[in-house]
Amino acid sequence: MAINGNYVFRETAANLTRNITLTVASVLTVFISLSIVGATVLVRQGAQNLTRQFENGVEFIVYVEPDASESQLAEVRTSLQDNPGIAEATYIDRDETYADFKQLFKGQDTMLENVGPADLPTSFRVQPKDSSVATVQGLVNYYRKQPNVFEVRAATDVIKQMKGMTDFVNKLLFFSAAFLLAASTLLILNTIRTAMFARRREIEVMKLVGATNWFIRVPFMLEGLVQGLVGGVLAIGAVFLARNWIDELLDKGQGLELLQSFTINSSDVLQACLWVGITAVVLSVGSSLIATRRFLDV
Amino acid sequence: MIKLENVSKVFKGDVVALREADCEINKGEFVFLVGPSGSGKSTMIRLLNKQEEPSSGNIFVAGKDIGTLNSWKVPFLRRNIGCVFQDYKLLTNKTVYENVAFALEVIGRPRHVIKTQVPAILELVGLAKKHKNYPDELSGGEQQRVSIARAFVNRPLILLADEPTGNLDPATSVGIMRLLDRINRTGTTVVMATHDRSIVDTMRRRVIELDRGSIIRDQARGVYE
Ligand SMILES: Nc1ncnc2c1ncn2[C@@H]1O[C@H](COP(=O)(O)OP(=O)(O)OP(=O)(O)O)[C@@H](O)[C@H]1O
């Protein structure tokens, strides 16, 4: 059956504007919950990028006890060279070690104040064969427990910290998104129900004169769809804004040192938008279907 | 055109609204349903366009067993059945013209059909001049004419009227009955529930009398009691 486009447009517009406060409330809730969906994806992608970046040529530094004797130093060297998981171990003298140390502890002022080049240990720069975070972390932990080793410094520590933090943030975002999505669904259901109640006499007449169920449903379904999609478009806008904001933050070198490696590229933004879009469509189609099924006994 | 076979309708709480009703109404007939309040007249009318389902028995409308009708076909059944009520059921935010056009619009009739049929039917019910008025600017009789126009604009085979003159004075009621009679003479089957003794007695059409859900009289060219 041909549905008169004019009719559908007019009725949908009337439904949406009849109870404008409720419509705005549900669009805003959809917007916020979908923005959080977008944020969840961005944080996850950022964390992944961070890990991946360190996985390329990840190395760690084994500091030998400053008061170690020549033979003790040789022991450490042999242990490193004989380890099958290690590709290369380069010895670094005091001056070079201090330069590296400054680099690694950049921003951690107490460390820098308390340690000068004189009381610095010599070190080995170690290149593992397998660069996955787990293997590297295994090697690091192993050498921490070896005798004559003063300290092991590795980027994997940083990654672990970051991972813990982003995992936590991600969980938080995920649950907020889930709750807010539920709230959005209920709000959309409610606006549709309100529109149906306002139009109950029209619906009664439509049924009596033989309008098909779909004909009666479509304007209400579109109402839900419009709310969900407008919220979705706003959320996609928010994702782009957030990306710019993060970039700016990182460019200025504000925030945590660690976040420098927390990058978000265009494909991540696209992926976030895709998820926001999919959620928006599922949310709006779903709640429209539920509403018209439940509240319209046609 | 309409056939009831052993039809009963029991509402929750064991209220028997219709008890083993049997009757057949032919194409073009004009039938009055009479009986005291609560005897089942409205229930019988509501069963005919599937606003209610019978508890038992079969109902045939236009040769089809409507009990076995797919739910998606019900709207198409209803396009063949016009409905008129005591309270008119007009949409107060639409003009006379829009109220009638609405009935065609929502069943997907093209605009050019609406543009010719609505003025024609408003002419028939004598409201051509008031097509721009809103329902609350009309008298009760005029509002009922609009509702009849809406029920008949799609030229249904059957017109169901549940106390169409229930809110009108005798003179206005006569006008409404003339209109229904005219519609009946175009070949439309009319079934009308009423408490109006004088209308039934002057029209002398078939009368089906209900009492506590049972058909107790079915009389051609009958009177109210
Ligand atoms: N939806 C319903 N639920 C429960 N009982 C109902 C329902 N509709 C009707 N009834 C009962 O069925 C019986 C018949 O009602 P119906 O409306 O058919 O009577 P009627 O002949 O049209 O009366 P009136 O002349 O007052 O309009 C009544 O006892 C009524 O209370």
Ligand SMILES: [Mg+2]
């Ligand atoms: Mg009644």
